Amino acid sequence: xxxxxxxxxxxxxxxxxxxxxxxxxxxxxxxxxxxxxxxxxxxxxxxxxxxxxxxxxxxxxxxxxxxxxxxxxxxxxxxxxxxxxxxxxxxxxxxxxxxxxxxxxxxxxxxxxxxxxxx
Numbered sequence: 001x002x003x004x005x006x007x008x009x010x011x012x013x014x015x016x017x018x019x020x021x022x023x024x025x026x027x028x029x030x031x032x033x034x035x036x037x038x039x040x041x042x043x044x045x046x047x048x049x050x051x052x053x054x055x056x057x058x059x060x061x062x063x064x065x066x067x068x069x070x071x072x073x074x075x076x077x078x079x080x081x082x083x084x085x086x087x088x089x090x091x092x093x094x095x096x097x098x099x100x101x102x103x104x105x106x107x108x109x110x111x112x113x114x115x116x117x118x119x
Contacts, residue, residue: 022097022110030085030115038085040064040113044071044100045078052102056081059097064113070103088117 003010032038046052051074056066065084073079083098098111 022099022108024097024112025109027112027114030113032085032088032115032117034088034091034117034119037087040083040085040115041080042083042111043078043080044073046073046075049075051075052104055101055103057099057101058083059099060094062086063094063115064096064098066098083113085115090117091119092117 028040028042030040032040044054044056046054051072053070053072055070058064058066063086065086067081071079071081094115094117096113096115098113099108100111101108
């Protein structure tokens with residue numbers, strides 16, 4: 001902290017951050033046409049012996065939108081998730097992470113989508 005009038009240091013903080021890159025569980029390649037609305041559908045399975053509720057989010061909400069409401073998946077079952085892709089006007093490639101967080105245990109994993117916008 002700095003005293004604005006005297007320019008003296010009043011206190012200090014020391015921050016330490018431990019940042020870990022997410023572990024990618026699955027990798028998907030998606031081709032999307034330029035100038036058109038498109039989506040990417042993928043299945044997410046609950047491979048545990050207990051029913052779970054999952055929340056999905058994205059690293060780039062300006063490119064991919066994902067359902068915000070939690071999804072309940074029964075034990076051994078799967079759900080189809082639809083990700084809506086933003087319309088792009090030129091060829092490009094984007095690497096997007098979809099984060100999956102299990103509500104009860106707080107377990108989290110990441111799915112990598114490599115989206116290629118093509119003519």
